[in-house]
Amino acid sequence: MKMRTTATRSWVVGLAAFALNAALLQGALAADDGKLSYFTWSGYELPEFHPAFEAAHPKAVDITVFGDDDDALSKARAGFHPDLAHPCYDKIERWKQAGLIQPMDKSRLKNWDQIFPVLQKLPGIVDADGKVWMVPWDWGNTSVLYRTDLVKNPEASWKMLFDKQYAGRIATIDAVHDTPLVAALLAGVDPFSKMTPEQLDKVGAVLRQQRPLVTTYTTDMTSVEQSLASGELVAAMTWNASATALKKQNVPVAFMKPKEGMLTWVCGMVMLKDAKHVDLAYDFINARLAPESGEKLITEYGYGSASQAAFAKVPAAKLEELQLPNDPETMLKQTVLTKPIPSNDELAKLFERVKAGG
């Protein structure tokens, strides 16, 4: 008899626990804690980038990070709906087409006029009727970061990342808008118009040539920086922030100006269609566009801010050191702007095939 009562008790407890769990789970799913939710690139979550917001609404933002905005788009398509997201300009059409984002009201964007006109005028950022689809926040470059002491007589070309003599000592970025885009440039294919199957084959051939040479396809820039610092890698595709970080550590590196052109990307904030905290979202965007925030972005990471006022706060010597012109327009004269890529899906599939060895 004793056994039966214990058993009875235990299943009652078990069932109660299950019911409680189910209830809690439901509660957690339904709960709205009144916080703004922001979905951004990893490294961009720092509160220093929105001090005014922190002051006005302490601890009122939940930040989720991603390592690649293709993955971010997939996650949003699968049902993760933050209030604001931070993809790059080349993805804006796809966010629109997926019906994920809504335009913003320019009159509520306090610092809109401080944004460089060249960025405001990018096609697709602002509609003809003045609706804002993306608030540009940052811009920067993708290029080859190499060890000046380990690479002798470097030729300023993306070809360094495809050079057999550096086999096993190269890493490249695992994102469609970086490595495959460069492969397209080297293959002589225009990545910003729809590619034909033959053109895709050409890009694939360049990518296949590179695969046996790279140690890793990654977006984990910390690991890449460490490997460059230790000398395991002699060259890698990186963004400005890695160059800035390694130079701060006195590692002998140079951020190349390839003759084919660096890539220049522009990223910004978009508002999700079903954003629940619209007022907080505008406050957040305004805080992120404040000159102090942009100044932090420039000095900490070496990226460009979208705000002219932010550049005004950074001394010219510092910009010189960061190899950053004080206007994206100057930059774009020598570089390749990462515009929307019409064949993004095909290119993504191709890239995955090559990475897997196909």
Added chain:
Amino acid sequence: MSPPSVGVQGVPAANRPAPRRSRGRLFDVLLNLPGGLITSTLILFTLALLLYLSLRVNDGQLLGSAFTFANLTQAVADPLTRTVLLRSIMLSAIVTVVTVVLAYPVAYFLAFHAGKYRHGLLFMISLPFWTSYLLRVFAWKIVLAWNGVLNSTLMGLGLTDAPLAGLLNTPTAVVITLAHAYAAFAVLPLYICLHGLARNLLEAAADLGAKPHQCFFKVILPLSMPGVMAAALVVFVPTVGDYVTPALVGGPASSMIGTLIQAQFGKANDWTAGAALAVVSMLAIAVVVLATRALVNRWVLPR
């Protein structure tokens, strides 16, 4: 670890008073309710969803539109699927063999020689599981890196002059990391199996003049094969589909089927193709497992 206990359901029905039978059945139903709910919602439903998705046309909508077999036929016909699937199965097979071979002596020691230290040792084996899997992977990154612990030690001892480059970002690194991660999963079923062996069989073997190694190879090993199979299954099945480990320590030459599936659901944005790949890889794993089991039943198990 307590010896296998006799569950409530194991109480022979004859011992219960007859009128209680219906209550007993109700009890069984209630007992199985939470597990049944979880199985049907979290496992069967998601499996059905995966199968459904693999049969849809990808037109950008969440669940696709119209039915087609094209995803599955493409996944089967594509030589890349075969290459990557074969690579995954080979890597996992190596991981499985390494893990089971290393775990067997540990389980053997625990079952026959550990004595009063048994519980303490079992606790120690479970200790790494107290930290996150990612942390353990990163620990291996630190050990295997170019300027990592292993290379520094080798150079410090004067065994090598320059760091060995082929440690991290290679299939070897994946095998080492996975074998370490799944060690405890292999030790436990082996230990339970060995612990449950009837000791009088060993005594009988010794009485009949079997030397220790004969006793091991002719009695213990064949009798513990169910444990070996269980351990192998527990290691093999999840490692085939693993994608975190190859992504972190693997490098391009060790991208596995999980990597490819994940890419379809992520960057490539082609969920139906990813689902088809997942279905194909499930079938391939099932075939390998069933074939191995049949072989073991045919050749190894005592008749």
